[in-house]
Amino acid sequence: MGLNTLTHQVAIVTHYSSSIRLLFVLSTIVHIATVRTKCFEQKCMILDFKSQVDAFVFQYIPKHLIFLSMDNMLLEHLDQTVMQTLPSFVTHVDVRNSPALKWIDVPNATLNLTVLYTSVQRIDVVANSSVDYLMVTKCNLEKIPRTIQNAQRMRMLEMGSCKIDGLDMASLCANRELTTVILTNNKIRYVVNTATQHCPIYDSLAALSLQANMLKTVNIELFNVFVQLNSLFLHRNRIKSIAGRLVHDALLQLRLENNKLTGLDMCHWHVPAIVLVTFMDNPMKTVPECLNNLQNFSTIAGL
Secondary structure: OOOOHHHHHHHHHHHHHHHHHHHHHHHHHHHHOOOOEOOOOOOEEEEOOHHHHHHHHHHHHHOOOOOEEEEOOOEEEEEEEOOOOOOOOOOEEEEEEEEOOEEEEOOOOOOOEEEEOOOOOOOOOOOOOOOOOEEEOOOOOOOHHHHHHOOOOOOOOEEEEEOOOEEHHHHHHHOOOOOOOEEEOOOOOEEEOOOOOHHHHHHOOOOOEOOOOOOOOEEEHHHHHHHOEEEEEEOOOOOEEEOOOOOOOOOEEOOOOOOOOOOEEEEOEOOOOOOEEEOOOOOOOOOEEOOOHHOOOOOEEOO
């Protein structure tokens, strides 16, 4: 092989390597350009997050900011490889306006997670998750995820304007710290409790809102086991009948307005602490039976 030939081949290899490096640099620049970051005094916003490679932007979040908003996420599955790379000082994450997103993994981190306006239809909470607050609004969930029970430190669960069609209180049995459950504007048609053992949530739940669903009948006895329950909201449903005895020492307020009740038998109820009961916008023609037995209430609205 002549010197000129060898020099020519070296030049070709050098040119090829330079082209590869240039292509890599250009592709990296293009990729970086697809994800945008904006930081303000109180939070950072990440837009157009597309893949786990984009997680490099997390390193640019100032350490004094605990709020992170991720808008227009282009991922279909927000999995552990992304969530585990979040800085530990970020404790509040909002994922919003992301119609491509269908599946979320909730990490083992102390976190308040809000998911708004997505196509989420699956949520997996990892074992022993420390998530404190989970809110999912405007989504495609049809059931409360079974893995919610992995979040035994969670204090508040809110799922609204989704496709949830029923509620089995047993699905939250293990959530021993859960004090507030808000399931409004869904498609819930029934409430049951299939638990066959004493559930930790019986001793923690203080507020339950099932406002604006599709309930038609309610067995009020289901709620007797939640000994700390002080607020029960059943308004804006289609409730025609309420069965069973409500025997509860802690209940303070019961909202039943905007339903289809024509009557209500309260003769065997025992709710000594109740201070508010609402009945307005029901087709009732008579006062609920034994209403006078509620001796300590201060307000009855709608009669």
